[in-house]
Amino acid sequence: MRALRWISFMVVLAGLAWRFPLFHVVPLQQAVAEKKAATFDPTQFAGTFWTNRLLASLDKAVSATVLLPAIQSDPAAAKKQFARSVGMGESYFYFVAGIGRVVSVSDDEILLAVTATGTNADISLPAGPVFGNALRDSTSLLNVSDYPNSQDFNDISAALNHLVETTVLPTLRVQAKVGAQLSFAGCAEVADESSDLKPLHVVPVMTRLLPNL
């Protein structure tokens, strides 16, 4: 009788251990693969985002020939109509595209005039390092609330800036000769409504050399 009780106890215990195991044995390779899969890779993410989503949304950018006169005429109204704001601050972003003629080239920037006969710089494209969140935040394609750890979200900015520096700027520096016509699309961050937007500083997503007319 005592043996039967003991056996029953062991059977119940074995059943519990099977149903609720105290530990799982996972092959080392599988554990490493799972850990790698769980780690966010900003470079890979930025590459996919750049190709599949950012370049595919260039048609959503506002035309520079519409935006720039609107800013000069009424910055607050232009902001209301064309800008995107993020969070609670005063800064905002424009996603803009257009055609411009190169009027000046330096180590730091390439200046474009957007009007056909204009000589004043309307747009400034960077020639050197790119900083900030213009590429990440100018479109509505990425939302910080989707990222549990904001470090991942910030790493996306750095990876996107790196993509501009390595894929767009080298070609732009070759294209940018004074007098050349360039088609461009890009993102601009504005600190607040009192900012001087002449020229508008745009981080380019795309530039293309056009034949001079």
Added chain:
Amino acid sequence: MKTPLFKLLLAASLAVLASLFLPTASAQTAAKDKIAVVVSTLNNPWFVVLGETAKARAVELGYDATIFDSQNDTAKEAANFENIIAGGYKAILFNPTDANGSIASVLKAKAAGIPVFCIDREINATNAATSQMLSDSYSGCVKLGQYFVKTVGKEGEYAELLGIVGDNNTWNRSKGFHSVVDRYPGLKMVAQQSGEFDRAKGLEVMESILQAHPNIKAVFCGNDAMAMGAYQALVTANKADVVKVFGFDGADDVVKLIAEGKIAATGMQFPKLMARQAAEYADSYVKGKRDFAQKIPVPVELVTQQNVSKYGDYGKK
């Protein structure tokens, strides 16, 4: 006849007395709803401002508000949450101690039906807090990094004082700063140590850095408390004029030293703005609103000698 009249008068008198006293009695029994303000530490003036502002706004909105100090300790923070849950609070305005370590406490509050609104610091979860108002530390430090290169130059040795290693803000600030400064190979970081967001610790760490690396041209500090400690160490070592100090927070004492040309720059966060907004969100929640954005970045503004007159009292004048 006399007795019924007396009874009638007595009843009328009682009714008048009751009408006079009952509203007061009901007001006493219907106690105000309570809101808890849980702050990572009260050992730093910036967080005192954050906590006091959140409390004051909650009181303005008609709540009883109490501040709980977590003393930078997740165990203490968890105990605070237990007390808050048991105490029947309607909402928690929360400045977390640890991005990962604080998640469990927030989930407990959520399970108890108490909304949590994070202020300034985030938790690494999007399914726990009702909303998170977060200083955009990374972008703020990108601006600081650009100003650092502009004022210190593209060559030279510098040091960095990190905040609490487990806090996301520590790394968001450090990464934002390095995303710029690391692009200039002539700028060499010769020391990087944690000052734990603490003034005394910042002073101590800076003293040892100065002994090991006497030629540094600048120090980047992850918050203003450490910047004050570093500045104090530089004054003691007679190096305040040759080593540029960069802070982050926008604390009043640092803003004053920027105006005097003694500290180079800081990043102005807006603790009062965030704290008030969190209290207003909590009030909206209590009144029935449920659709809150999970994360709301609050931009950080660069404060230098050129624009310092625009800033003060933990915000823009």
